[in-house]
Each structure stands twice: as C-alpha cells, then as structure tokens.
Amino acid sequence: MRLYTSITPLLAISWLASIAAAPVGGSIERRHGHSSGNGGPGGDGGNGGNSYGHGNGGPGGDGGNGGSSHGHGNGGAGGDGGNGGSSHGSGNGGAGGDGGNGGNSYKVRRHGHSSGNGGPGGDGGNGGNSYGHGNGGPGGDGGNGGSSHGHGNGGAGGDGGNGGSSHGSGNGGAGGDGGNGGNSYKVRRHGHSSGNGGPGGDGGNGGNSYGHGNGGPGGDGGNGGSSHGHGNGGAGGDGGNGGSSHGSGNGGAGGDGGNGGNSYKRHISSGHGNGGPGGDGGNGGNSYGHGNGGPGGDGGNGGSSHGHGNGGAGGDGGNGGSSHGSGNGGAGGDGGNGGNSYKRHVSSGHGNGGPGGDGGNGGNSYGHGNGGPGGDGGNGGSSHGHGNGGAGGDGGNGGSAHGSGNGGAGGDGGNGGNSYKRHISSGHGNGGPGGDGGNGGNSYGHGNGGPGGDGGNGGSSHGHGNGGAGGDGGNGGSAHGSGNGGAGGDGGNGGNSYKRHISSGHGNGGPGGDGGNGGNSYGHGNGGPGGDGGNGGSSHGHGNGGAGGDGGNGGSSHGSGNGGAGGDGGNGGNSY
Structure with a gap:
C-alpha cells in the first residue's frame, strides 16, 4: 500500500508532462489514466498496444495486454486482467476467474464495461464489438x-448471454443460461430483448430481437428473430x-407462446393470438392478428394478418x-383464414x-x-361483399366484388366478382326464400331473386333485374x-352498356x-301478358308487346313500334 501511495503522484506528474509535451494531432487525452493493465502482486x-484499457491483474494475475483497448477487464483473485482488442470494456473476472478479452468496439457508453463480469468461479465475458453486460451468475x-448490448445475466448456475450485435438477450432463470444475443443495434426502453x-x-436467444417472450415456469424464454413479440409461455x-414479429401469441395453460413471423412496425395490440386453455398462442407471419383460440383451440397463425378471427368454443382462431x-368461428367452428388484403378497416x-x-x-x-345458422362465413377474394348466408x-x-348477394x-350468399370501387348498395343480388344471392362479376347490380329464385349474377352489371315469383334475378353483362321477370319469369340478362341511366x-x-x-x-x-320484354341491342326503343306479344328487340334504335293485341313490338334498326 505504501509503495502505491509513493509511486502514484510520480506517475500522475509524468503522465501530465507527457501530455503537455505531445504535439498537436498526437495522442488523444483519455480520462482512464493509463492504457495497459497494472500487474497485481506477483x-x-x-x-501496451495503442491501449487505454485498465485490465489490471488480480492478486497472482497479470495485467491485461492492450490492443487499442479501453477494456477494464480486471482479473479476479487468481485471475488475469482482460486482453484488449479495440474494446472498451471486457468483463471483470470473478473470484478465481479471468477478466474478459476485448473485442473491437470503439465508442464510449454509459454501461461501464461491455462484456459480462464472471460470477464467483466464472470468467468475465470476452468482448466482440460489445457493450453487453451479460454477467455470469x-x-x-x-x-x-x-457487437452486443445484451444484458442476458445468467441465473444461479447459468452463464450470462453471449452477444451477437444484440441489445438484450434474456436473463436465465434459476438453473438456466441467459440468452445469446442476435443482431439488433438500437437501444430501446424494453430493458432486454x-x-x-x-x-x-433458459433466457431467449436474440436475433435482431427486442421481444420479451418470457418462459413460464419450466419453460424457456422466446428465441428472438428480429422480434418484438411478447409471446410469453404459459405454465409448462x-x-x-x-x-x-411484433407480437406472437401467449400460450394458454399448458401451451406454448406463438412463434413470430416477419412484421416490423409497432402496434399496441399486434399479433397477440393467445391460446385458450390447452391451446397454443398464434404463430406470427407478418402478423398483427389477434386470432385468439377458444377453449381447447389454438390462437390464429399469422400470415401478414391483422385478422381478429377468434375461434369459437372448440375452434381455432383464424390463420x-x-x-x-378473417372471420370469427361460431360455436364449434374455426375462425376464418386470412387472405392478402393490406389496408386497415x-x-x-x-x-x-x-x-x-x-x-x-x-x-x-x-x-x-x-354465415347463417349452420352455414359458413363468406370466403374473401378481394371482396368487400356483405353476402350473408341465410339460415342453412x-x-x-x-371475388373482388363489393357486394355479393345475401342468401335467402x-x-x-352470392359469390363476388371483380369490381373494385365502393358503393353502398352495390351488387347485393339477394336470393329469395329458397334461392341464392347473386354471384358478382364486376357487379353492382341488385338483381334480387323472387321466392324460389336466385339473385342475379353480375357481369360488370348495375342492372336491377329482379326475378318474379319462381324466377331468377337478371344476370348482368355490363348492363345498367x-x-x-314477371310472375314465373326471369329477370333480363344484362348486355354491355356502361353509363348510368335511371x-x-x-x-x-x-x-x-x-x-x-x-x-x-x-x-x-316491356312484354305484355304472356310475352317477354324486349331484348336490347344498343336500343333505346320502347317497343312494348301487346297481350300475348313480345316487346321489341332493339337494334341501335331509339324507338321501335309497339305491337297491338296479339302482335309483337317492332324490332329496331340502326339509328343512333
């Protein structure tokens, strides 16, 4: 002790003198005092090697060899100080353990040292572009x-986490190791990843990870893969x-937390997909979807999904x-599987x-x-269509349709076509009792079926074309x-007109x-009693049929003649 107190003032004076004598552009002043480590007694x-690292040797141990190192890495009793390698702070050795060897990090951080300190009987962590604490239990x-900031402390009997460009590998539980770090860089408020x-x-292994994913009793913490996912394991x-993934699902009792997918942006409620009792949490895949499993069912597996799709009792959440x-499952039914839509609604x-x-x-x-009672909900295909199923x-x-018809x-309910723009009343085509709703095809047409008849099938159709009793609604073909259809007759099939007219x-x-x-x-x-309405051909013609006669067929005509009793209306010519 007396030796140190007598030498320290001389060292300080010589150090200050060396700085004062240094030329402009020479060595940068550091607050660390000296570079290579002092040897402990014995x-x-x-x-030294471009080194500022303290790396003092413990009693009986050597000081650390510097290599452009700021690493403190002091040796514990009986252990050597850490060897520097462009590292700010290799770990200190615990009693009987060596200090950590330094890696290649440069910037000074407030963490004090980078690699983890060794617990009693354990070595300090070796640094590698590392700021991570990762102390050994x-x-x-x-x-x-x-390149690790990961805290990843080892539990009793376990090692601290090994860093891999990770901010925070998980801490090990009692008897378990801390998590190994992945490749994330920015510091977050989550404390560990x-x-x-x-x-x-064990604590979870990090992989571009900020995810908490804690293990339940007897279970491991989640392994990170660019993950923010909480995904805690249930008991067991x-x-x-x-x-x-931002948020893989939590496991229910006896079930695992969900595995994360590839989504990036943060959302408070993203991708929980919790498992019901006895079921697993949902697996994420670009997923924010809740998709909780009902009792006995799994949470929904995500695939770029925001879908809630909860499973009913005995059913799984939607994938x-x-x-x-995706749709929620009714009692005994699964939640719907999600498609490919992106924007939020x-x-x-x-x-x-x-x-x-x-x-x-x-x-x-x-x-x-x-779906109505006993029936499934509609399968989406770029569809906004309401198309509810009737009972049974x-x-x-x-199919890219805004509004397929409801089933009677x-x-x-009607199958959707390919229309895109939104309309409040677009393409309902409801089926009458016993009849299906209309199938959409670029369709906004109402085309409701009468009792016993189907709603109209759309084909770029705005056509109303309702079916009479026993008849179908009109099938659209780009017709307004x-x-x-009259009683017992079908509604007309649409042609190719586009612009709207009342x-x-x-x-x-x-x-x-x-x-x-x-x-x-x-x-x-219009057709008279027993007669059909006129077939259009670019026709504006009125041409109504008399009793027993058909309405006039249009041929680019503005006004074909009306038929008398028993006679047909006139067929149109080519005027425009």
Whole structure:
C-alpha cells in the first residue's frame, strides 16, 4: 500500500508532462489514466498496444495486454486482467476467474464495461464489438460479446448471454443460461430483448430481437428473430420464438407462446393470438392478428394478418394470410383464414360463422359474408361483399366484388366478382326464400331473386333485374338495367352498356314472361301478358308487346313500334 501511495503522484506528474509535451494531432487525452493493465502482486503489468484499457491483474494475475483497448477487464483473485482488442470494456473476472478479452468496439457508453463480469468461479465475458453486460451468475461465466448490448445475466448456475450485435438477450432463470444475443443495434426502453427463462428454463436467444417472450415456469424464454413479440409461455410452455414479429401469441395453460413471423412496425395490440386453455398462442407471419383460440383451440397463425378471427368454443382462431380480418368461428367452428388484403378497416372481412359454421376465409377481403345458422362465413377474394348466408346457407364468397348477394332462407350468399370501387348498395343480388344471392362479376347490380329464385349474377352489371315469383334475378353483362321477370319469369340478362341511366333497359316481362335481355340497351320494351320484354341491342326503343306479344328487340334504335293485341313490338334498326 505504501509503495502505491509513493509511486502514484510520480506517475500522475509524468503522465501530465507527457501530455503537455505531445504535439498537436498526437495522442488523444483519455480520462482512464493509463492504457495497459497494472500487474497485481506477483503479476506483470500489461503490454501496451495503442491501449487505454485498465485490465489490471488480480492478486497472482497479470495485467491485461492492450490492443487499442479501453477494456477494464480486471482479473479476479487468481485471475488475469482482460486482453484488449479495440474494446472498451471486457468483463471483470470473478473470484478465481479471468477478466474478459476485448473485442473491437470503439465508442464510449454509459454501461461501464461491455462484456459480462464472471460470477464467483466464472470468467468475465470476452468482448466482440460489445457493450453487453451479460454477467455470469454464481458458478457461471459472463456473456461473450459480439457487437452486443445484451444484458442476458445468467441465473444461479447459468452463464450470462453471449452477444451477437444484440441489445438484450434474456436473463436465465434459476438453473438456466441467459440468452445469446442476435443482431439488433438500437437501444430501446424494453430493458432486454429476448425472453427471460422461467425457473428451470433458459433466457431467449436474440436475433435482431427486442421481444420479451418470457418462459413460464419450466419453460424457456422466446428465441428472438428480429422480434418484438411478447409471446410469453404459459405454465409448462415456452415463450414465443421471434421471427421479425411484433407480437406472437401467449400460450394458454399448458401451451406454448406463438412463434413470430416477419412484421416490423409497432402496434399496441399486434399479433397477440393467445391460446385458450390447452391451446397454443398464434404463430406470427407478418402478423398483427389477434386470432385468439377458444377453449381447447389454438390462437390464429399469422400470415401478414391483422385478422381478429377468434375461434369459437372448440375452434381455432383464424390463420392469417395478409388479411385484415378473417372471420370469427361460431360455436364449434374455426375462425376464418386470412387472405392478402393490406389496408386497415374497422369492419374489414369479419365473415363470422354462424353456430356450427366457420368464419370466412379471407382473400384480399374486407367482406363481411357472415354465415347463417349452420352455414359458413363468406370466403374473401378481394371482396368487400356483405353476402350473408341465410339460415342453412353460407355467406358469399368474394371475388373482388363489393357486394355479393345475401342468401335467402336455405340459400347461399352470392359469390363476388371483380369490381373494385365502393358503393353502398352495390351488387347485393339477394336470393329469395329458397334461392341464392347473386354471384358478382364486376357487379353492382341488385338483381334480387323472387321466392324460389336466385339473385342475379353480375357481369360488370348495375342492372336491377329482379326475378318474379319462381324466377331468377337478371344476370348482368355490363348492363345498367336488365328487365325484371314477371310472375314465373326471369329477370333480363344484362348486355354491355356502361353509363348510368335511371330508366335504362328495364324491359320487364309480363306475367309468365321474362324481362328483356340487355345488349348495350336502355330500351324499355316491356312484354305484355304472356310475352317477354324486349331484348336490347344498343336500343333505346320502347317497343312494348301487346297481350300475348313480345316487346321489341332493339337494334341501335331509339324507338321501335309497339305491337297491338296479339302482335309483337317492332324490332329496331340502326339509328343512333
């Protein structure tokens, strides 16, 4: 002690003198005092190499050899100080252990040292571009740094986490190791990234990870993969493994937390997908979807999914596929599988299953398409279509349609076509009792089916074309208004007109007759009793049929003649 007190003032004076004599542009002044480590009693001082590292040797140990090192890495009793390698702070050795060897990090941080300190009987961590604390628990080594900020302390009997460009590998539970770090860089307020191990379990291994993913009792913390996912394991279950996911699901009792997918942006409620009792949390895949499992069912597996898609009792939550909202399963039914839609909507793509039926499967879908009792919710295909199923019938399957028809009692909702723009009343085409809703095809057409008849199938159609009793609604073909069917007759099939007109192309069928088929048609051409409405051909012609006669067929004509009793209306020519 007396030797140190007598030498220290001389060292300080000589050090200050060396700085004062240094030329401009020479060595930068540091506050660390000296570079290579001093030797402990019986030990050598460290060899210098562009080094500022303290790395003092413990009693009986050598000071650390410097290599452009700021590393403190003092040796514990009986251990050497850490050897520097452009490192700010290799770990200190515990009693009987060596200080950590330094890596290549440069900037000074407030963490004090980079690699973990060794617990009693353990070595300090070796640094590698490392700032990570990763202290070893009793009997365990401090974490080895690899561009790591990871705290990852070892539990009793366990090692501190090894860093790999990671801010915070998980702490080991009692008897478990701290997590190994991945490749994340920025510091977050989460404190550590990979999950902590529960009692008897290891902390999670980090991989571009900030995810908490703690293990339940007897379970490991989640392994990180660019993960923010919390995904805690339930009792007896592991925390979720991250895969660039914000929030893999928590495991229910006896179930694992969900494995993370590839989503990046942060959301408070992202991707929980919790498992019900006895079920696993949802696996993430670009997923924010809640998709909770009902009792006995798993949470939804994410696939770029925002879909809620909760499972009913005995059913699984919906599996996501880039879908905002797969349907919820009814009692005994699964939640819907998600499709590929991206933008957010409050009511998007629920497609809930009725009792005994599944929720709708999404496909670029926002469509509600709920299933009636005993029926499934509608499967989405770029669909906004409501298309609910009647009792015993399924909701409409979407195909880029805004509004496939609702099924009547015993009938299915309409399948959607390819229209895109939104309309409040677009393409409902509801089925009458016993009939299906209309199938959409670039369709906004109402085309409702009469009792016993189907709603109209859309083909770029705005046509109303309702079916009379026993008749179907009109099938659209880019027509604004195919004719309505009379009692016992079908509504008219639409042609190819585009622009909207209030009175365009109705061509209604008389009792027992069909409504007129449209062909670039705006013509009224109603059929008399027992006669069909006029078929349009770029026609504006009125040409009504008398009793027993058909309405006039249009041919680019503005006004074909009306038929008398027993006679047909005139067929149109080519005027424009």
